[in-house]
Amino acid sequence: MTWNYRIIRTVQNNTFHYSIHEVYYNKNGKIEAWTEEPVLPFGESVDELREDINHFLQAFKLPILEKGRINGKERLKEIKEDQALNRGHYFEFLDRTFVAMEYIHQFLGCHPVLRKEKKLRELYQQIANFLAELYQEAGRLEFELENK
Numbered sequence: 668m669t670w671n672y673r674i675i676r677t678v679q680n681n682t683f684h685y686s687i688h689e690v691y692y693n694k695n696g697k698i699e700a701w702t703e704e705p706v707l708p709f710g711e712s713v714d715e716l717r718e719d720i721n722h723f724l725q726a727f728k729l730p731i732l733e734k735g736r737i738n739g740k741e742r743l744k745e746i747k748e749d750q751a752l753n754r755g756h757y758f759e760f761l762d763r764t765f766v767a768m769e770y771i772h773q774f775l776g777c778h779p780v781l782r783k784e785k786k787l788r789e790l791y792q793q794i795a796n797f798l799a800e801l802y803q804e805a806g807r808l809e810f811e812l813e814n815k
Contacts, residue, residue, distance in 0.1 A: 668693060672726040675701070676733045676746060685731070687723055690743065698732075698743050757809035764802045771798065 673690040676683055686705035693699045708723055710716030730745040737744065775781070776795065781788045 668699065671729075672706070672723050673701070673729060673743075674726050674731045675705075675743065676731050687726055690732070701743060754809065754812050757805060757812055761802065761805045761809055764798065764805055768795070768798045768802060771795070 668691055670689050670691045672687050674685050675688045676685050678684070688704075689702045689706055690698055691700040708716055708719045710719050731748060732743040733746050734741055735744045736742070771794065775791055781791055
């Protein structure tokens with residue numbers, strides 16, 4: 668059995684609430700159980716706490732869950748959030764991608780270790796290339812939206 672942190676949405680007084688829970692999966696990757704109460708980040712040191720918070724942040728990359736009944740049994744199911752996107756979202760994503768590229772270049776790309784270590788330089792270049800591709804694709808999508 669494996670587990671991770673997931674965001675679970677609940678409704679109280681006609682208002683949505685979101686919290687982090689531990690979710691447990693069977694060997695087939697299906698959700699088997701989850702913590703009834705939300706969990707808090709924890710560590711026996713500052714470093715462990717930081718690592719736990721990083722695991723919490725991974726939950727934001729996954730679909731949001733909510734409780735529902737499937738075949739009469741309480742289960743967690745993915746919800747589809749239809750957040751409307753506008754042109755500003757695409758520009759913002761493009762801008763953030765550029766900032767990330769510059770940040771990574773400034774703090775990793777110019778690091779003296781990269782000049783010395785060929786394997787690290789090669790891996791860094793792959794990351795830089797993927798970010799450049801991400802930037803180009805975001806720019807293409809923004810351009811298409813502006814010209815509709």
